[in-house]
Amino acid sequence: xxxxxxxxxxxxxxxxxxxxxxxxxxxxxxxxxxxxxxxxxxxxxxxxxxxxxxxxxxxxxxxxxxxxxxxxxxxxxxxxxxxxxxxxxxxxxxxxxxxxxxxxxxxxxxxxxxxxxxxxxxxxxxxxxxxxxxxxxxxxxxxxxxxxxxxxxxxxxxxxxxxxxxxxxxxxxxxxxxxxxxxxxxxxxxxxxxxxxxxxxxxxxxxxxxxxxxxxxxxxxxxxxxxxxxxxxxxxxxxxxxxxxxxxxxxx
Numbered sequence: 001x002x003x004x005x006x007x008x009x010x011x012x013x014x015x016x017x018x019x020x021x022x023x024x025x026x027x028x029x030x031x032x033x034x035x036x037x038x039x040x041x042x043x044x045x046x047x048x049x050x051x052x053x054x055x056x057x058x059x060x061x062x063x064x065x066x067x068x069x070x071x072x073x074x075x076x077x078x079x080x081x082x083x084x085x086x087x088x089x090x091x092x093x094x095x096x097x098x099x100x101x102x103x104x105x106x107x108x109x110x111x112x113x114x115x116x117x118x119x120x121x122x123x124x125x126x127x128x129x130x131x132x133x134x135x136x137x138x139x140x141x142x143x144x145x146x147x148x149x150x151x152x153x154x155x156x157x158x159x160x161x162x163x164x165x166x167x168x169x170x171x172x173x174x175x176x177x178x179x180x181x182x183x184x185x186x187x188x189x190x191x192x193x194x195x196x197x198x199x200x201x202x203x204x205x206x207x208x209x210x211x212x213x214x215x216x217x218x219x220x221x222x223x224x225x226x227x228x229x230x231x232x233x234x235x236x237x238x239x240x241x242x243x244x245x246x247x248x249x250x251x252x
Contacts, residue, residue, distance in 0.1 A: 001072070002043040002065050003050040008035025012101055014078045014251065016042040017066060017085030020117060020182060021155055021170060023049035030236055033244055037252075041077075043069060045085060047171035049158070054171075057178035059186055062088035063095055070099045078251050082106035082236060083207075084182055091186075093193035094219060103197040103220070104247055107205050107233050109212040110219055112184040120146065121176045124155060129166040135159070154234070189219070197223045198250045202231035202238070224250075 005024045014034060016027050024031075024042035031040045044051040046065055054061070066088060070077045079100050081089030086108035093100045123145035132138050135156055142152050158169045175182070197220040201208040208216075208225075216223050226246055231239040 001068050002045065002052075004044075004069060005031070005042045007031055007040045007042075008037075009039050011038030012076070012078055012251075013039040013041060013073055014080060015066065015070060016040065017062075017079070017081035017088050018042075018045060018048070019083030019085050020175070021048070021120065021158060022082075022085070023158060023169065025049070026154075026157060027236070030240055030244055030247075034248065041069065041073070045088070047174050049169050053174070055174060057171075057174055058181045059087055059091040060095070063091035066092045067096050067099055076101040078102045078104070080104040080106065080247060081108075083108050083233065087185065090193075090219070091189070093195070093197070094189060094191050097191075097193050097195065100193065100195060102195060102251055103193065104250060105197065105199050106243075107201045107207045107235055109199075109208045109216055110185050110189070111212055111215060113207075114183075116179050116183060118176050118179050120151075120155060121172050121179075124168060124170070125172055129159065129161075129168075132161060132166055135161065150234070150237075154237075192218070193220050194222055196250070198246075199223055199225050200235070200243070200246055201225070201227050202233055202235035203227045203229045204232040205235070207233055 018026055023044050027042045031042045034040050046054045047057055079089045086105040090110050093103050127141050138156055139152055146152050160167050160169055228235050228239050228242045236243045
């Protein structure tokens with residue numbers, strides 16, 4: 001089963017599914033704040049963090065992983081997913097609607113995207129991390145391939161320098177091999193999740209565009225849409241208080 005961090009108690013539990021190259025620890029601040037009124041479960045998705053490694057990384061598999069976590073809790077649960085985790089959450093709601101009370105999808109749509117993140121995998125794999133002891137060393141080396149400091153900081157959260165030799169908490173080989181499935185969306189997905197759903201996007205992001213709304217509405221007829229001003233794709237990290245307030249208002 002997925003590695004799970006549990007915070008708080010009471011209320012309808014909330015399950016948080018992170019995006020590509022992330023982990024439960026990326027959601028620590030928001031999870032702690034939301035746990036003041038409910039139990040919050042943040043998971044490491046397969047091939048990420050401390051969860052198991054698997055040869056496949058496709059959305060029906062990721063949805064089944066989330067379902068296993070929910071079934072262990074018993075009863076319905078609220079689900080929040082960002083990016084890759086948002087697609088997994090959508091697939092869960094469509095395939096196992098009885099497990100999901102309310103759904104929050106952060107900055108992603110149920111469509112295939114043309115971009116790839118394989119260049120980031122190549123950058124991480126290209127680092128000689130064996131002699132490194134400080135994150136600043138890794139950041140300086142990674143800067144040669146990844147210009148944006150915030151992206152480097154995000155990736156380096158998955159670098160474990162406390163072990164010898166250092167290791168990435170990511171199954172880079174499988175994630176690269178499955179990249180087309182990660183950025184894509186399974187063909188022939190049918191059915192609909194009729195429960196409450198919030199599609200929360202960053203105002204500066206182009207991941208959820210007006211042309212995606214008919215597809216979203218076909219699968220999630222009760223979907224509501226909201227945008228956070230001044231936020232990009234990593235809206236929960238860029239505007240954490242605004243993100244928390246929007247999620248809390250919807251779930252409560």
